Amino acid sequence: xxxxxxxxxxxxxxxxxxxxxxxxxxxxxxxxxxxxxxxxxxxxxxxxxxxxxxxxxxxxxxxxxxxxxxxxxxxxxxxxxxxxxxxxxxxxxxxxxxxxxxxxxxxxxxxxxxxxxxxxxxxxxxxxxxxxxxxxxxxxxxxxxxxxxxxxxxxxxxxxxxxxxxxxxxxxxxxxxxxxxxxxxxxxxxxxxxxxxxxxxxxxxxxxxxxxxxxxxxxxxxxxxxxxxxxxxxxxxxxxxxxxxxxxxxxxxxxxxxxxxxxxxxxxxxxxxxxxxxxxxxxxxxxxxxxxxxxxxxxxxxxxxxxxxxxxxxxxxxxxxxxxxxxxxxxxxxxxxxxxxxxxxxxxxxxxxxxxxxxxxxxxxxxxxxxxxxxxxxxxxxxxxxxxxxxxxxxxxxxxxxxxxxxxxxxxxxxxxxxxxxxxxxxxxxxxxxxxxxxxxxxxxxxxxxxxxxxxxxxxxxxxxxxxxxxxxxxxxxxxxxxxxxxxxxxxxxxxxxxxxxxxxxxxxxxxxxxxxxxxxxxxxxxxxxxxxxxxxxxxxxxxxxxxxxxxxxxxxxxxxxxxxxxxxxxxxxxxxxxxxxxxxxxxxxxxxxxxxxxxxxxxxxxxxxxxxxxxxxxxxxxxxxxxxxxxxxxxxxxxxxxxxxxxxxxxxxxxxxxxxxxxxxxxxxxxxxxxxxxxxxxxxxxxxxxxxxxxxxxxxxxxxxxxxxxxxxxxxxxxxxxxxxxxxxxxxxxxxxxxxxxxxxxxxxxxxxxxxxxxxxxxxxxxxxxxxxxxxxxxxxxxxxxxxxxxxxxxxxxxxxxxxxxxxxxxxxxxxxxx
Amino acid sequence: xxxxxxxxxxxxxxxxxxxxxxxxxxxxxxxxxxxxxxxxxxxxxxxxxxxxxxxxxxxxxxxxxxxxxxxxxxxxxxxxxxxxxxxxxxxxxxxxxxxxxxxxxxxxxxxxxxxxxxxxxxxxxxxxxxxxxxxxxxxxxxxxxxxxxxxxxxxxxxxxxxxx
Numbered sequence: 006x007x008x009x010x011x012x013x014x015x016x017x018x019x020x021x022x023x024x025x026x027x028x029x030x031x032x033x034x035x036x037x038x039x040x041x042x043x044x045x046x047x048x049x050x051x052x053x054x055x056x057x058x059x060x061x062x063x064x065x066x067x068x069x070x071x072x073x074x075x076x077x078x079x080x081x082x083x084x085x086x087x088x089x090x091x092x093x094x095x096x097x098x099x100x101x102x103x104x105x106x107x108x109x110x111x112x113x114x115x116x117x118x119x120x121x122x123x124x125x126x127x128x129x130x131x132x133x134x135x136x137x138x139x140x141x142x143x144x145x146x147x148x149x150x151x152x153x154x155x156x157x158x159x160x161x162x163x164x165x166x167x168x169x170x171x172x173x174x175x176x177x178x179x180x181x182x183x184x185x186x187x188x189x190x191x192x193x194x195x196x197x198x199x200x201x202x203x204x205x206x207x208x209x210x211x212x213x214x215x216x217x218x219x220x221x222x223x224x225x226x227x228x229x230x231x232x233x234x235x236x237x238x239x240x241x242x243x244x245x246x247x248x249x250x251x252x253x254x255x256x257x258x259x260x261x262x263x264x265x266x267x268x269x270x271x272x273x274x275x276x277x278x279x280x281x282x283x284x285x286x287x288x289x290x291x292x293x294x295x296x297x298x299x300x301x302x303x304x305x306x307x308x309x310x311x312x313x314x315x316x317x318x319x320x321x322x323x324x325x326x327x328x329x330x331x332x333x334x335x336x337x338x339x340x341x342x343x344x345x346x347x348x349x350x351x352x353x354x355x356x357x358x359x360x361x362x363x364x365x366x367x368x369x370x371x372x373x374x375x376x377x378x379x380x381x382x383x384x385x386x387x388x389x390x391x392x393x394x395x396x397x398x399x400x401x402x403x404x405x406x407x408x409x410x411x412x413x414x415x416x417x418x419x420x421x422x423x424x425x426x427x428x429x430x431x432x433x434x435x436x437x438x439x440x441x442x443x444x445x446x447x448x449x450x451x452x453x454x455x456x457x458x459x460x461x462x463x464x465x466x467x468x469x470x471x472x473x474x475x476x477x478x479x480x481x482x483x484x485x486x487x488x489x490x491x492x493x494x495x496x497x498x499x500x501x502x503x504x505x506x507x508x509x510x511x512x513x514x515x516x517x518x519x520x521x522x523x524x525x526x527x528x529x530x531x532x533x534x535x536x537x538x539x540x541x542x543x544x545x546x547x548x549x550x551x552x553x554x555x556x557x558x559x560x561x562x563x564x565x566x567x568x569x570x571x572x573x574x575x576x577x578x579x580x581x582x583x584x585x586x587x588x589x590x591x592x593x594x595x596x597x598x599x600x601x602x603x604x605x606x607x608x609x610x611x612x613x614x615x616x617x618x619x620x621x622x623x624x625x626x627x628x629x630x631x632x633x634x635x636x637x638x639x640x641x642x643x644x645x646x647x648x649x650x651x652x653x654x655x656x657x658x659x660x661x662x663x664x665x666x667x668x669x670x671x672x673x674x675x676x677x678x679x680x681x682x683x684x685x686x687x688x689x690x691x692x693x694x695x696x697x698x699x700x701x702x703x704x705x706x707x708x709x710x711x712x713x714x715x716x717x718x719x720x721x722x723x724x725x726x727x728x729x730x731x732x733x734x735x736x737x738x739x740x741x742x743x744x745x746x747x748x749x750x751x752x753x754x755x756x757x758x759x760x761x762x763x764x765x766x767x768x769x770x771x772x773x774x775x776x777x778x779x780x781x782x783x784x785x786x787x788x789x790x791x792x793x794x795x796x797x798x799x800x801x802x803x804x805x806x807x808x809x810x811x812x813x814x815x816x817x818x819x820x821x822x823x824x825x
Numbered sequence: 826x827x828x829x830x831x832x833x834x835x836x837x838x839x840x841x842x843x844x845x846x847x848x849x850x851x852x853x854x855x856x857x858x859x860x861x862x863x864x865x866x867x868x869x870x871x872x873x874x875x876x877x878x879x880x881x882x883x884x885x886x887x888x889x890x891x892x893x894x895x896x897x898x899x900x901x902x903x904x905x906x907x908x909x910x911x912x913x914x915x916x917x918x919x920x921x922x923x924x925x926x927x928x929x930x931x932x933x934x935x936x937x938x939x940x941x942x943x944x945x946x947x948x949x950x951x952x953x954x955x956x957x958x959x960x961x962x963x964x965x966x967x968x969x970x971x972x973x974x975x976x977x978x979x980x981x982x983x984x985x986x987x988x989x
Contacts, residue, residue, distance in 0.1 A: 365933055369964060393879065415857075417879045432890045436909040442873070444880040445889040457882045 063241060245283045252276045253300050276300075280307060287483040290472065293490075293526060296561060302578065309578035310475040310482075316354040316361060317344055317377045319403070322410045323439045325371040327352065333366055344377060347552065350410075351380055370437040375403040378473075378575050378585040382464060382521040383407040385548040385589050389514050390415040392461040397450040397504055400427030402434035404466060409440040418443045419457060423450060451499050454506040461515030465504040467497040467533075469524035473584020476577060490528050497522070497533045505541045510592040518543070518590040523583055525576065527560045530586040534572060535565040542594035547571045548587050553580065556588070826865040826880065826888060837862070837869060837896070837904045841914070843955030844906075848917035868897040869904070871913065908967055911957070915965035918957035920947045929960050932967075 252272055255262040259269060273295070281291045284307045298306055318341075320327040327343070327350050334341060338358035344351030352372075354361060361367070362374060388394050388408050399405045399420040409418055420435070420443050422428050428447055435443050448456055450465070470493050471481045501520055510516045520537075522529050534556070537543060545568040556572030558565050572588040829837065838849055845852075853860055858873045865888060872880065872892030880891045893913070896906040906914075924932055928942025944961055958966045 365930070368933065369966075417876050419879060419883075428889050432894075435890070436894060439912055441871075441893050442876055444876055444883065444891040446883045447887045447889050448883075456884075456887075457879065 063244075242283055245279050249276060249279045249283060249304070252279070253304060256300055280304075284311070285479070285482055287485065289486045290482060294472075297525060297527065305578040306576060309576075309581075310479075313476050314376065314577060314581060314583060317375060317380075318352050318354065318361070318372045319348075319375045319380060319407060320350045320352065320372050321370055321406070321438050322350060323414060324369070325366075330366060330371050333371070334364065337364055337366075339364075344380075347550070348377075348380055348384075351377060353377070368437070370439050373403055373406060373434065373438060375407070376583050378523070378580075378582040379403055379466075380407060381550055381553075381573075381575070381585065382466060382519050382587050383411065385521075385550055385587050386462055386464050386517065386519040387549065388412050388416075388462055392416045392512075392515055393459070394418045395453070395457075395460040395463045395504075395507055396420045397453065397463065397465045397500065398422055398468060399445075399466075400424060400431050402431035404464060405431065405443060406435055406438045406440050408464065409435070409442060410438075412442070414440065414442050416442060419446060419460070420444065421446045421448050421450060421453075423448065451503045453503045458507045459509040459512075460507050461509060461512040461517075463504045463508050463518045465500055465518065465520050467493075467500055467520065467522050467529075469493050469497065469522040469529050470526060471523060473523045473525045473575075473577070473586075475584075477583070490526055493524075494528045494533060497529055498536050501533055501537045502540060505537060505543055505590065505592060506597065508592045510542070510595045516592050517546070518592065519548075519587065520590065521585060521587045523585055525574065525584040525586070527557060527563075530574070530588075531557050531560065531565050531569055531572070532563065534569060534588045537590070538566050538568075540598070541592070542596060542598055543590040543592045544568065545571050546589050546591045548573050548589045550587065553587075556586065826863050826870075826885060826891070829862050829864050829869065833864065833869075833898065833902070833904075834862070836898075836902065840896075840904045840906055844914050844919070844957060845917040846919045848919075851917055852913060862895070863891070864898075865891070867899075869895045871895050871910070911965050911967065915957050915959075918965075920956040921959055922946045922956045923959045923961055924966075926961055929966070932958065 252275060255264075256269070256272055256276070259272075263269075263272075277288065277291055277295060280286065280295075280303070281288055284291075286294075286307075294303060294306065320330045325333075331341060331343075331352060334352075339361065340355040340357065341352045342355065344353050366372060367374075383404050386394075386408070388411050390412050392412065393416060394408055394412070396405045396408065396418060400422040402420070405418060405420045412418070418440075420431060422431060422445075425447055428445060431445055435445070446456070470485050470490055471478055472485065475481050504518055504520070508516060508518050520534060524530065534545070538545065545566070548571065550573050553573035553575050556565075556569045556574055558567050558569050569588075572586065575582055575585040575587075577584055841849055841852075852871070855873075858875060860871055860873050861877065863870050863872060863877065865885070868890075870890070870892045871894075876892055880888060893909055894907055895910040895913075896904055898904055923944040923946070924938055924942050925944045928938050932938050932942070938958075947956070960966055
């Protein structure tokens with residue numbers, strides 16, 4: 006393009022071809038440094054100017070903080086007009102920029118000096134305005150400059166950077182003087198520019214931020230809640246991202262940085278929406294993750310889910326050694342490393358020039374592609390030679406083959422999967438890897454003890470919601486909701502109980518079960534484990550994995566058994582492997598507790614309560630409480646138990662283990678304790694029901710509740726309350742046994758409460774109340790076999806009041822029962 | 826799952842004998858227990874008795890696989906040997922053929938091997954002899970039927986080699 010050729014000027018030129026075309030760097034720079042006017046405005050077409058302005062506006066939100074830096078150059082403009090304008094001119098329009106800092110600039114700049122100056126004068130104001138959205142052609146340059154300075158100084162060519170930096174520094178110095186001026190101007194500009202911003206919220210933010218001294222980081226202002234900004238904001242991810250960071254920063258130091266009048270929950274809800282928008286999550290899942298992780302970890306977790314985990318493989322020691330395999334693969338051009346100290350057979354692949362899944366070594370079965378976290382459950386299981394192992398959900402066969410290689414092809418492995426398609430992959434993998442001691446079957450895992458039982462060890466890699474492997478399957482972000490999680494949890498509970506029943510507790514070398522999922526949800530992990538602890542004669546043992554985060558022993562309103570600390574959680578952002586959860590059980594008795602858990606054992610057999618997941622959470626503490634009263638109740642409650650059995654039977658089915666019901670019935674006597682505990686747990690809702698019945702009991706029979714677990718009773722029609730499943734059965738039992746006790750069963754908590762005369766039907770209190778109840782019970786109010794009529798009916802609170810009087814049993818109950 | 830009938834046993838053993846000759850007995854009586862062949866869904870599985878016991882608990886329609894699959898019977902009751910049988914045949918193979926590294930890749934991906942690709946070969950290997958192909962590192966790659974002249978695909982996974 007036309008360079009003004011000034012023969013009088015002699016320019017220094019560098020060597021090289023380009024030097025002939027361009028003037029030397031020094032000359033170029035010289036133009037700028039003296040602060041020549043930059044005619045960037047000339048360069049920009051009207052469209053380009055508009056685009057630039059829009060860009061500035063668009064980035065205004067997210068780049069609020071940049072305003073300051075941006076502002077700095079602007080002030081500099083005033084005094085130094087030329088420098089800044091030139092810079093801005095250069096940066097001003099992307100087209101301009103694109104052109105390059107080189108030759109073009111110098112040419113126009115001299116001529117535009119005058120323009121620059123004019124602009125500078127208004128630049129103070131205009132530039133600000135441009136930054137925020139006023140679109141004047143002249144202002145564009147200034148704005149661009151601001152925008153550019155915001156966006157990055159490095160936009161400039163290398164040569165110009167240095168001089169510009171110098172200029173910028175000068176400007177900064179001047180800017181501080183002008184700081185106040187700028188802020189005012191910015192404010193004005195901001196207000197003027199809202200049009201460009203979508204929605205009113207932006208204005209609020211801008212204004213709020215503007216009011217603060219621009220030199221400092223403006224406190225983040227929360228956009229008004231409930232604004233219909235969705236559409237507008239979704240469009241600008243950068244802005245959303247910035248806002249996420251701001252909110253996290255504010256919440257980290259909420260006391261100081263909060264905005265007046267805004268509650269924490271507003272911030273949180275805003276953050277949730279932003280995160281959902283930015284990372285493309287559904288609201289449900291994001292809400293769950295927010296409950297699970299502290300905020301700083303949450304962002305890391307979400308970030309980690311965007312990135313795939315490194316490829317890892319496991320050497321097949323049946324056919325080769327890790328050393329040899331690594332050597333062979335390196336020869337093929339694969340860049341790999343041993344996986345870590347904790348694995349003797351794992352390798353992590355950094356990059357590879359050949360497809361990892363197609364090398365001759367792979368075809369010969371020397372290794373298997375397997376996630377690092379999938380190696381952990383097998384290491385925890387620690388199968389020994391000559392054992393009988395069951396792998397309940399084996400597809401695609403990675404864990405099964407690992408088990409086989411640890412056993413060196415001795416013993417027997419029964420590999421099962423419910424999905425026929427995926428079983429084919431298991432066949433292929435096992436044959437390829439040279440596993441000879443495996444038998445594959447295609448059963449639903451819940452049928453297991455019937456088909457074959459008495460295994461030394463069982464591995465259950467339960468089907469789950471997949472929230473730990475989002476990086477592999479991003480669809481999980483949006484297609485999971487409450488129902489899915491509940492369904493998964495239910496299935497997992499059933500499978501786990503079947504698996505427990507398939508283990509032979511008296512095995513000489515085994516008796517272990519490993520339960521693992523690739524999910525991070527508490528409903529699928531700790532809760533299921535806790536449930537199993539209550540229902541079967543198992544206990545948790547250390548997994549043998551010395552790294553990983555411990556499982557939760559409490560989560561929101563739920564409380565789990567303390568041994569859950571020995572379970573392990575793995576996260577993508579902390580361990581760089583897929584999200585995983587591993588729990589190792591040891592079965593210490595082959596009998597299936599019907600209603601009575603082994604004394605002192607965490608395993609409580611609450612048959613009825615299966616269906617009440619919510620209740621389970623509370624189990625542990627209650628269980629302990631209930632055990633006390635349960636004991637007492639036992640004394641009196643044999644009769645009740647009999648009653649309970651029928652109910653239990655119906656509930657038993659829930660577990661899918663029909664035999665339980667049968668067994669339960671006869672063995673009930675001890676139920677009370679177990680039931681009490683279980684009831685307690687489930688009793689959340691039942692408790693309420695029990696309240697009604699219990700009231701009368703108050704005096705202290707509470708313990709008798711054992712029947713609580715009798716969810717079956719509900720079937721009997723006690724409706725009392727939906728949750729009352731457990732409670733219903735119990736109440737009848739109590740009733741029969743003792744006046745007071747009747748409602749106990751479910752509401753163990755309640756009786757205690759009632760005893761105190763407290764009306765609280767709330768479950769929370771149960772625990773402490775139970776203890777009290779226990780004491781009371783000791784007094785010997787036998788639980789008479791109350792008429793089954795009594796159902797703890799929560800709905801009718803008023804009647805309970807009556808009952809509180811502790812009328813003679815039987816009398817009370819009918820009236821309150823009426824509603825039931 | 827059922828044991829093989831006489832006829833099936835005969836057919837299968839004939840096939841195996843092409844590769845391992847009279848070493849067949851070694852397959853059955855192994856130091857770590859007795860192994861046997863079982864037929865399930867037209868496939869022949871080679872299992873040890875311990876595994877057999879467990880597998881018999883599983884109903885037929887739910888059983889998918891057990892032990893190692895040696896091969897299957899076609900509809901016309903011919904026996905096709907599978908590559909999964911390789912691990913058991915290789916130690917007892919009577920005739921072996923080694924191929925050069927260059928030809929190994931091509932062989933693995935299904936191509937025939939030219940004579941020039943052969944490294945070593947057991948003596949007295951007649952035409953159409955069943956051989957086990959090894960790589961130079963003594964890794965058994967596949968059993969094959971060797972052809973002298975033209976190629977003929979014999980075993981499921983691999984082509985035959987082309988000899989002179």
